[in-house]
Amino acid sequence: MCLSSCPFLCPVDLRDTASLALKFQFNPKLGIDNPVLSLAEDHDCSGPWSLERPRFCLLNKEEGKSFGFHLQRQLGRAGNVVSKVEPGSSAQRQGLRVGDRILAVNKDVVEHEDSAAVVRYIRASGPRVLLTVLARHVHDAAQAQQGSDAHLCPVLGSGVRPRLCHIVKDNGGFGFSVTHGTQGPFWLVLSAGGAAERAGVPPGARLLEVNGVSVEKFTHNQLSRKLCQSGEQVTLLVAGPEVEEQCRQLGMPLAAPLAEGWALPAKPRRLDLKKGPQGFGFLLREEKGPEGHPGQFLWEVDPGLPAEKAGMQAGDRLVAVAGESVEGLGHEETVSRIRAQGSFVSLIVVDREADRFFSMVRLSPLLFLESTETSASPKDTCSASLVETENVLVEDTDVTSGSLSSCQCLLYPGPGGGYGFRLSCVASRPCLFVSQVTPGGSAARAGLQIGDVILEVNGCPVGGDIDPERLQQLADAEPPLCLKLAVRSQQSLEAWIPPGIGEVRKKIQETLASDLL
Structure with a gap:
């Protein structure tokens, strides 16, 4: 089945992907000693040349497992050093090495943060995290030459991010077609004023994921089936030409943890509670969620008490306490964190719909707290x-x-x-x-x-x-x-x-x- 006959597509001529390919522009100002930055999985990280510049490691956490590395604890001190990498882990496969210094976690630069802050960022990232790292000896030499306040981390320009766009089909379908090619990568051609454009998909966007699944190596037929199976709505990870070009120059992957949320169907909620004479008015219980994953859920929300007044709903899953992720924590530790806040506590929660959505796209709701708060009201x-x-x-x-x-x-x-x-x-x-x-x-x-x-x-x-x-x-x-x-x-x-x-x-x-x- 070809894409042009699929019901979700609008009648737009398909174009060859080669005509949309962006050429690499050499920029001598990027990087530290060498402007050509690279993905760890694309090169042999054992060679000395590959360690002379920042590297990008996109890690995936398997169910019930960790990313597979240890961070040396240096409380109150900047400098976050990888002290151990587990054999066969995602960290090892993506080229993370003992002695690497972490410069950034997703879009947050942490090279001058202490280890406690870096751990918080990583835990808040959910099942996927993008680390920007630099070999320790290169980092130390650069700081000795440029000073301890030197900024060594390459970053994308302001507002230049991939987008996670949720599209709901209308009379014109999803409002896009896909460039024709035997195999990915694919680019999108938008219908003017169509559903995709209204959902924030930029013109000439490269298609990276469909409903949390990478389509970069899909065949045209596989992509067609994946999109047709989406039904009346689909969530796409896309990158506009400017984003693609900047990532190409930096050697940075077009990674989902960098994305901004556009027109998302569900969102995390921040609840600020002040304890009353009868307490907060809810019960925390550990159980399995709709996708079968264990979590901490909020039940027995008492009418008229602070929890209900703050907007808590029975069945909400607790994501963070005082801004810190509680994913993977046991019941007793989660309760201790709530009690440690005293009479005023800030919680971040998701309802069942939001829980299913973020589980599908394999991203933490905490990554989208800013954009959903802004767009919600x-x-x-x-x-x-x-x-x-x-x-x-x-x-x-x-x-x-x-x-x-x-x-x-x-x-x-x-x-x-x-x-x-x-x-x-x-x-x-x-x-x-x-x-x-x-x-x-x-x-x-x-x-x-x-x-x-x-x-x-x-x-x-x-x-x-x-x-x-x-x-x-x-x-x-x-x-x-x-x-x-x-x-x-x-x-x-x-x-x-x-x-x-x-x-x-x-x-x-x-x-x-x-x-x-």
Whole structure:
């Protein structure tokens, strides 16, 4: 069966894959001593030349097993050294070696992080992880020459990532056809305004995976059958031409753990709970999930108690506690981590639909927390989200733009269209301040912090009495969003946030306190 006759395809002429192949562009500025970086599995890693540059190891964890390597523990110190590689493991097959220093975990550069942070990143990656590594002697020589603060890790440009796109068939099918060739790789040809384009598939995208299965070595007929078996919806891992070219220059694989989520059908949820007089109001139980994998599940969610108010649903699976993955942990250790948080705990959970989805694509939901939070409810994370507190008695505090030093901040929307922060105001006061910043979002990357006072949006002065509709219009203007803001100290912040402001005030103070540690 050929792809052109398959019902999910739109009537677009097929093109030969050779016409879309991108040529390698030599760039002498990339790398440390040699600009040609390579995948570990494509070369003999035993040779000395192959160890003189960063390497990329894409590891896969088999059911009930580890990635197959040990990380030397150096608490409080930067430098993450592989101390042991298990024979026959994924780590050994992908060229990881004893003495390698880990420079990056997926898209997060960790060369100046301590080992505890690196372990958290790896555990949060789920069954697949991409490690950027450099031989220890090369790393040490480069640091001796360039200094301990040298950046040795090659990275993709800002916003240049593969995409995980979920496409739902409409009257025009999935809205794409596939370049004709006997065997992969394959590229997609989009229908203008079709389902694939609306789901975020970029023009000229290379097709990497279908429903979590690599199709790079599929024949044309195998790919046709795989797509036809998808039914009314399909999830594709794709890479646009710019992503493909940058990865080619760096020698970096077009790996799923690097992907951004676009139009995903399910998402992880963050639940912030404050313990009440009757506790949190839920029961944690260890059992097997819908795919047969063991996990920690949330049950007996009591009506009216903090868990239900935070949005917990019976049957949710617990993914992380306080931002740290609990995948693979036993019941007692998971309970201990929750109790260690005291009266306020932050949980990341997935419902059964989300659990099945992320299990199918073989990726951790934690990798998509930022993009799903942004796309799920833009009003919760964009600058036009205005939360007004109750009227309370406050001391008169002069907060004017003239009394504060100011700076400008340019923001671009993330994959879901939001900017990644929330504004709050005190009723009848002239202050508009940042009360929430989404970790890893556009605002966080631009340096916006909780407690920043907003003076102007796109050149228009703002205050606590601004009309929310007017603020929404400013936020919906053509990007970038230009903010003029004043960053205040914790002492001055406490002077103008009134007592009784509730959870917003508590979260701001907790975040400021954590920043001081």
